[in-house]
Amino acid sequence: MKSGLEDVVAAETVLSDVDGKNGRLIVRGVSLDDLVLTSRFEDVVALLFDGFLPSPPDLRAALGAARVAVFGHLAEAGTVVDLPPVEGVRALLARLPDGDDLSTALELVAAPAVFTAGLLRLKAGLAPIAPDPELSQAADALRMLRGSMPSAEQVSALDRYMVTVADHGLNASTFAARVVASTQAGLTSSVLAALSALKGPLHGGAPGPVLDMLDGVGTPGNAEAWIGAALGDGERLMGFGHRVYRVRDPRADALKAAVRMLAASGAIDANRLALAEAVEEAALQQLRLRKPDRALDTNVEFYTALLLEALGFPREAFTCVFAMGRVAGWVAHAREQAETGRLIRPMSVYVGPVPRVAA
DSSP states (O other): OOGGGTTOOOOOOSSEEEETTTTEEEETTEEHHHHHHHOOHHHHHHHHHBTTBOOOSOHHHHHHHHHHHHHGGGGGGGGTTTSOHHHHHHHHHTTSOOOOSHHHHHHHHHHHHHHHHHHHHHHTTOOOOOOOTTSOHHHHHHHHHHSSOOOHHHHHHHHHHHHHHSOOSSOHHHHHHHHHHTTTOOHHHHHHHHHHHHTSTTTTTOHHHHHHHHHHHOSGGGHHHHHHHHHHTTOOOTTBOOSSOSSOOHHHHHHHHHHHHHHHTTSSOHHHHHHHHHHHHHHHHHHHHHOTTSOOOBOHHHHHHHHHHHTTOOGGGHHHHHHHHHHHHHHHHHHHHHHHOOOOOOOOOOOSOOOOOOO
């Protein structure tokens, strides 16, 4: 038995490959380094869907229309607005039809952006803002959240984030989506299962505590002592270490570049970025000294937290923003599993008591 299915191959996929040894992520034959430079989120959706769903003539327009279509569900948000954002998004997603066609797929990709922005505005006592189907997904998500057009740098940063997290091998949420899809349940059921897995603190629920750590450190000069004390007390440093990567997570560098772009435009306070970089340097030094036998490097969560904070998303909604990008991969994996896989039914080893045999 492999605890946690460690090193167990559970699927063949054409969608993405996570090379943990060399720190490389490939999405349908394109390295992440190239993908973030050449593709927008809509391009990645088209790439992931290719061969599994029909290709609309203009996917950006089709996704814009899907945002308009799902916006009406926010009229029923009164019963969920007091829930944590991810719970509210999950409840609204459950209202979508459970088909396996392109229309369902596009509405599922559109929904997290629409529902996250709308619920956050409702929580603040403001009315949701209707989507603009002419905009990109990233631009419209920020406009619906803020009530005004974001800057080009802000749009680019959110777009890069969604591209970066769109797919990442057989992670827990993607595996959950594939398990449900293997039963021939619809795409909505698969995405709901995936979102339920994503919300756990060991998966997509982790970026927020990175900011708690930065707040605790306070100033760059405190970084070394604070990190040392935290590790001495046995605390886990959020934003460092990964189940698969044995070197630096390639997504961390993609997002660090986006954060620096925001800083150059003035969208991030220079002191906040300096604090984050000081904490990263101190953490990596301390981890190498104290845990030399473990590969603990910066992961995707560290600069995700700084980026989403700068874009105006509250930390309790970070998992929802993660879902904005990852839902494209969930849908593609669900379609791949339904078309090419079998019902997923692993075995277990019983280690409980056995019936007593009568003498």
